[in-house]
Amino acid sequence: MNLTEYLKKRLTQRKILLMTHAVVGYPSLEANWEMLEMMAEADVDLVELQMPFSEPSADGPLFVKANQEALRNGIRWVDYFDLMQRASEQFAFPILMMNYCNTAFSMGYETYCDNINRNGAVGFIIPDLPLEEYGDLFESCRKQELNPIMICTPTNTKERLQKICASGSGFIYCAARKGVTGQNTELNLAAGNILQQCRQFTDLPLALGFGLSEPDDLRKLQGKAEIAIVGSALLKTWESAGKAAYRKHLMSLAEARI
Amino acid sequence: MPTQPISPDASGYYGDYGGMFIPEILRTTFDELIASFTTAKADPTFWQSYVDVMQNYSCRPTPITPLDNFAKSLGGKFQIFCKREDLNHTGAHKANNVMGQGLLVQRMGKNRVIAETGAGQHGVATATMAARMGLECTIYMGSVDVERQRPNVFWMEQLGATVIPVTEGTATLKDAINAAMRDWAESMETTHYVLGTTCGPHPFPEMVSWFQSIIGLESREQMQKLNSKLPERIYACVGGGSNASGIFLPFLDDNSVELIGVEAGGHGINSGEHAARFSGGTVGVAQGYKTYFFQNDEGQMQHTHSIAAGLDYIGVSPILSHLYDQQRIRFTSATDEEVISATKTLIRTEGIIPALESAHAFASVIEEAPQIPAGTQVLINLSGRGDKDIFNIAEAIGDKKWQKFLEQKALRP
Numbered sequence: 001m002n003l004t005e006y007l008k009k010r011l012t013q014r015k016i017l018l019m020t021h022a023v024v025g026y027p028s029l030e031a032n033w034e035m036l037e038m039m040a041e042a043d044v045d046l047v048e049l050q051m052p053f054s055e056p057s058a059d060g061p062l063f064v065k066a067n068q069e070a071l072r073n074g075i076r077w078v079d080y081f082d083l084m085q086r087a088s089e090q091f092a093f094p095i096l097m098m099n100y101c102n103t104a105f106s107m108g109y110e111t112y113c114d115n116i117n118r119n120g121a122v123g124f125i126i127p128d129l130p131l132e133e134y135g136d137l138f139e140s141c142r143k144q145e146l147n148p149i150m151i152c153t154p155t156n157t158k159e160r161l162q163k164i165c166a167s168g169s170g171f172i173y174c175a176a177r178k179g180v181t182g183q184n185t186e187l188n189l190a191a192g193n194i195l196q197q198c199r200q201f202t203d204l205p206l207a208l209g210f211g212l213s214e215p216d217d218l219r220k221l222q223g224k225a226e227i228a229i230v231g232s233a234l235l236k237t238w239e240s241a242g243k244a245a246y247r248k249h250l251m252s253l254a255e256a257r258i
Numbered sequence: 259m260p261t262q263p264i265s266p267d268a269s270g271y272y273g274d275y276g277g278m279f280i281p282e283i284l285r286t287t288f289d290e291l292i293a294s295f296t297t298a299k300a301d302p303t304f305w306q307s308y309v310d311v312m313q314n315y316s317c318r319p320t321p322i323t324p325l326d327n328f329a330k331s332l333g334g335k336f337q338i339f340c341k342r343e344d345l346n347h348t349g350a351h352k353a354n355n356v357m358g359q360g361l362l363v364q365r366m367g368k369n370r371v372i373a374e375t376g377a378g379q380h381g382v383a384t385a386t387m388a389a390r391m392g393l394e395c396t397i398y399m400g401s402v403d404v405e406r407q408r409p410n411v412f413w414m415e416q417l418g419a420t421v422i423p424v425t426e427g428t429a430t431l432k433d434a435i436n437a438a439m440r441d442w443a444e445s446m447e448t449t450h451y452v453l454g455t456t457c458g459p460h461p462f463p464e465m466v467s468w469f470q471s472i473i474g475l476e477s478r479e480q481m482q483k484l485n486s487k488l489p490e491r492i493y494a495c496v497g498g499g500s501n502a503s504g505i506f507l508p509f510l511d512d513n514s515v516e517l518i519g520v521e522a523g524g525h526g527i528n529s530g531e532h533a534a535r536f537s538g539g540t541v542g543v544a545q546g547y548k549t550y551f552f553q554n555d556e557g558q559m560q561h562t563h564s565i566a567a568g569l570d571y572i573g574v575s576p577i578l579s580h581l582y583d584q585q586r587i588r589f590t591s592a593t594d595e596e597v598i599s600a601t602k603t604l605i606r607t608e609g610i611i612p613a614l615e616s617a618h619a620f621a622s623v624i625e626e627a628p629q630i631p632a633g634t635q636v637l638i639n640l641s642g643r644g645d646k647d648i649f650n651i652a653e654a655i656g657d658k659k660w661q662k663f664l665e666q667k668a669l670r671p
Contacts, residue, residue: 053558054427054558054559055427055432055436055544055559056436057281057436057439057440057545057546058281058440058443060440061426064426064427064436065426068426068427076556077556100544101279102543102544102553103556105543105548105557106542106553106555106556106557127281127282128279128280128281128543128546129279130278130279130280132269132278133277133278133279151281152282153282153283153285154283155283155285155286155287155446156282156285156286160286164282175282175283178283178443178444178446179283179440179443179444180440180443180444
C-alpha cells in the first residue's frame, strides 16, 4: 500500500488525521483488542502497535510500566504478530509496528520486515535507530515496500532535518518537544517551528506527537500538521477512568478532525 | 599526552561493536560532545590539566605494590604486583573518569551533571567531582540498590547531590541508565551525562577509556622501572569494562603481555545466575550501543547476578567485545564463593582490603596459579578498596559478631 497516498486521500475528507497507539500485551491482549475495536469505531486513520522491550529508554513512566507489565504477561514475538495479523484482517486502518532496535536486530532485519509485511502492517517506527545505523534495513524495507518512519525533533539542526526528511517514507514523525513520551505539551513555538522547518524539506505528510491529549490540541494543529499522534493520554484515560471513558476520549479526538 | 592504540571508526564502531543508537532528540548534544572531546583530546594542555588534577586531588600516580606474601601463599613460583587504584580519592578508579569528564563539562560551559550508579561508587565519585567543581548534581540509582547501599546514598546526599531512586524494570543499574538517558533527553542544554563506564553510545566508550588509560600508562612506566620489563600477564575485573580498558589498552600493542578480563561468575556459569556476558551473552543493541548482552532469544534483557554490584550489569564495553573477537583479551570468570575466599586471602596476607569487584581478578589468579609458568610477572588491577563495602563484605563473609553489632545498633533508641 502507498501510505502517503492513503493519507492524502484521507485528508480530502478531514482537516487532520489521528494516529493512536497501543502497547501490545498491556493491560492484556484482550484489552488491546477492545481498544482496537473502539479505534475502528472511531475511524482512526492510523494505528501504531508497540512491541514491548525491557529497556524502553525513549518512553516516559506510563509506557515504561506498560512495556514492563506486557513482558511480565509473557508477550513474545508470536503473540505480537498474531495480534497484528488479526487486527490488519479485521480493521480498515493501516498499522505501523513500533519497537526498539534490539527487536529488529535480534530477529534479523530481513525477517523483521518480512514479518511486518506478512502480518499486514505498512511500516515501522524505531525510536533508537538513527538513519546512520539503518544499514541493511533500508534495503530490506525497499524490497518489502515498507515505510520506515523517520523522527524529527526540535533540537535537530537544519542540515540534520533535511537529511532525515530525505530518508523518510510514508510520513515524517515530528516530536513536539524534548524529553520522553507521556508528558503534557503546551503547543508552543518549538512544535510550530519543527513543523515549519520540516515542511521546507519534504512533501510527505507531517505528524506531530509527544504530549498531545485533548480534542483542542487537534483543532489547534489543523493546517499545521497532517497527523496528530495521541498515545499516552489515551492509555492514561483507560487506566484512570476505564473503558467507557477511553471510548469517549477517543471519540472526542476523532470528532475534532473535521 | 596519550595516543590510543585503538580508535573507533567515524561511526563510533570498534569492529562490529559500539555505534550510536540514540534517540534523535539527543543527536545535537552528542555531536557537540564529540566535537568538544575531539578538541580536548588534541589539546596537550587538556591532558596535562587532567594529570595535574589527579595528582593534587586523587593521589596519582597510584603506586604498584609487590604482593610477595600473596604470591607465596600460591606457591611462590611467580611474582604478583598490583596497581593501587584503591588509593584514588573516593576509593576506586571511578575518580579518573569523573574528574576527566568534569574538566570537559567546564570546557562545555554546562552547570549540571547527572549520572547513573549501581553500587554507588560512580555516584559518590560524580557527586564528589560536582561538589569540587561547583556543579549541580543528580544521581539515578535503582531503588533496590538504594536499599542495599545506604552508606553511599548518605555520602552522595551529604555531597549535595539529589539521589533519585529508580523503581522501573529490575530497579538496578541498567534501569538507572535508562532513567538518566530520559533526564538527558530533556535537560541536555545545561546538563552533561557523566556515564560511568566504557559503555553506551559513542563517544562514551572512547572517552571513558581515554581517561582511564592513565592507569595503564602509569603501570607500564612503573613496571618497567621496577623490573626493567613489562609483566607477562595482566588481570582485571570486567563489569562495564572501565578499569579493564584503563589498564589493558596501553599494553595492547605489546604482544608479549597476556590480557585477562575476569567477569562475574555469580553462582557459577551453569547456574545461569551470573553476569559473564562472554559466557552467556549474545550480540544485541540496547542502551545506545551494540555489544554482547545478557538477553533472551528475543532480545529482552535478562536478570544478572553478582556478589559485586559493580559487575552486575547486562552489557560490556564494545572495545572489549571487539578485542574478545580478535582474541587479544582472554575472558574468564570467578564465582561469588571464589571471590570471598580471595578477598580473605588478600586481607590476611597483604593487609589490603579489595573491593569485591576487584577481588574477582585476584580470584582468577588464585585459580590459574597452578598453570602460571615459574618466573612469570603478574600484574593485577586493584580497581577499588573494600573497606567502604563493610556492610556487604561482612555479610558475604558471614561475620556473626558484625551481625550482632548491627542488630544491637538497630535496637538502640
